[in-house]
Amino acid sequence: MERIAESIMLSWGGKRILLAFAAGALAVLALPPFNFFAVLFISFPVLVWLLDGASGSAERGLLGRIRPAFATGWWFGFGYFVAGLWWLGNALLVDASGFAWALPLAVLGLPAILALFYGLATATAWLLWSDGIGRIAALGAAFGLIEWLRSFVLTGFPWNAMGYAAMPAPLMMQSVEFVGLFGMSALTVFVFSAPALVGTRQGAVTGLVAALVLFSAHLGYGWFALYRLDSTSAVASNAIVRIVQPAIDQSAKWDLEARERIFARLLAFSAVPPREGEPRPTHIIWPETALPFLLTENPGALSRIADMLQVGQTLVTGAVRFEDGVGGAPQRYYNTIYVIDDEGQIIGSADKAHLVPFGEYLPFENLLRRFGFTPVAETFGGFSAADRRGLLALPGGLGAVPLICYEAIFPALSSVPEARGDLLLNLTNDAWYGMTPGPYQHLRQAQLRAVETRSPLVRAANNGISAVVDTGGRIIGSLPLGEAGVFDVALPSPSDQFLLIRIRRFNFGLIIVIMVVMAVVARRSKNQRFD
Incomplete structure (x- = not known):
C-alpha cells in the first residue's frame, strides 16, 4: 500500500x-x-x-x-x-x-x-x-x-x-x-x-x-x-393511508387531450376496494400536481371527487393553485397540497415554500428572460413561494409537516415552528427523471427525515418511488419505480423517543x-x- x-x-x-x-x-x-x-x-x-x-x-x-x-x-x-x-x-x-x-x-x-x-x-x-x-x-x-x-x-x-x-x-x-x-x-x-x-x-x-x-x-x-x-409502546394510529401512484408520463402531464384520462385514472385507482378483510383507507394520497388542471377551470372536479370518496374519507392531493393579482399585478401560481373532504370541500392547503431554481422559478428573472431563459416547469409561467410554513391539519386529528418535492432533502424543513407533526407528508413528481438513480436518491433522503424527526413519512410520487416509512427509516409499504397502482398501510405513530433539533x-x-x-x-x- x-x-x-x-x-x-x-x-x-x-x-x-x-x-x-x-x-x-x-x-x-x-x-x-x-x-x-x-x-x-x-x-x-x-x-x-x-x-x-x-x-x-x-x-x-x-x-x-x-x-x-x-x-x-x-x-x-x-x-x-x-x-x-x-x-x-x-x-x-x-x-x-x-x-x-x-x-x-x-x-x-x-x-x-x-x-x-x-x-x-x-x-x-x-x-x-x-x-x-x-x-x-x-x-x-x-x-x-x-x-x-x-x-x-x-x-x-x-x-x-x-x-x-x-x-x-x-x-x-x-x-x-x-x-x-x-x-x-x-x-x-x-x-x-x-x-x-x-x-x-x-x-x-x-x-x-x-x-x-x-x-x-x-x-x-x-x-x-x-x-x-x-420495544416502546405507542398509541396506534387509526389512520389507514392509501398511496396512489398513477405513473403518468411527464410529457402527457399537461396535455389538454390527456387531462380527462389522467383524472379518471386517479379516481379509478382511489376507488379500488381494499383487500378482503382489510379496512378501507381513511386518507387517500395523490402525488405532487396530480390534478392535471386548475380546480377553478374545472368546476365539476370537486363533485367527482366527492362522488368517489366514501363517508369519512379524505383526499390529499398535489395541485396548482393561483391567486388573482392585486392592483393590476399578474396572477400568482403556487405548487400546493389540497385537503378535500367527502363532500368535495377544500378544508386545508399548504403551498411549497422552497422552490427549485430554474425548475419552478428563475433567479434574476427580468434579466434572464431577456436571454431566452424560462423555468423548466413553465406551464404556468413559474411559481411563487409560500410566505410561511405550518402544520397541515388532516381529519382524524393529524398534523402533517408538508414537504413538496425536493423540500424533503432539507433537514431544516422537516419541522415547523409551532408544533411537532404526527407525520411527514411528501408529495413529489419524479417522473421528470425517468428510470434513473434520481428517484432512488430522493427516496433515501426523505427516509432520513423520518429518522431525524422520529415521525412516519408518507410519500406519494407520480412515477415512483412511493412509500410509507416508519420512525426507524424502515419502508413498510411501497410501489417500485415505473409501476402504476395503489397500496394501503396503517399509518405508524410518531415516537416519543426523539432528540430535539x-x-x-x-x-x-x-x-x-x-x-x-x-x-x-x-x-x-x-x-x-x-x-
Missing part, C-alpha cells in the same frame, strides 16, 4: 486530474440504488494521498499554496457530482425542443458549481494538513462544514451530501438522529479516510482504531435505536470542534518537528 500511496502522491498533470475525478465518481456507488458503501475505503484514501502531494508555490502567497489542494478537491467533486447527478438532464429532455440546448449546463455546469464546495473543503483542510491522523480530522471537519454550507448557500442544494453514503440501510441510519446529516458527513469522511494512514505509516494504529470504534458505535447505536423503537446541532458543532482541535494539535506538532 505504501507504493500505491507514493505513486498517487507523486502523480502530476493529467494523471492527477484523472485520479481525483475517478475517486469522486467511484464514491457514487455508495449511494442509491447501488448502496455499496465500501467503495469509500478507496475513494477517500486516494483523495488524502492526492492532497499529501498537493503542494503549491510559496512565492505566490496563500492562494498559490492552496491552489493545488483546491483543484484536487474540485476534480474530486466534479467526478462525484457528474456521476451522481447526470440524470438531471432527463428533465430537460421532456421538452427537448425547448430545453435540450441546456443539457450541458445541467449535466456538467451544475456539477462544476457544486464542485467548488468540495474544492473549498480540501483547500480549508490543507491549511491544517499534517502527516498523521490530524489530516483526516481536518478533512472530516472541512467536509462537515461545507456540506452544511451547501444546504443554504445559493438557496441550498444538499443533494447527495456525503453522510448519505454511510447510511444505506435502517441499521446504519439511526446515528443521524444523534449527530444530524452534517455531523454524519464529517464522521463519514474521517472513518473512510483512515486506511490512508496505512499507506504513509503515520498514526495508522491510532487512526484505524478510532475509525473502528466510530464505525462500531454507528452500528451499535443503530441496533439500540431500532430496539428502543420496537438543537441537541443535534450541538452535537454537530462538538464533532467539528474536536476534529479541528485534533488537526491543530497535529499541525503544531509537525511544525515543531521541522523547526
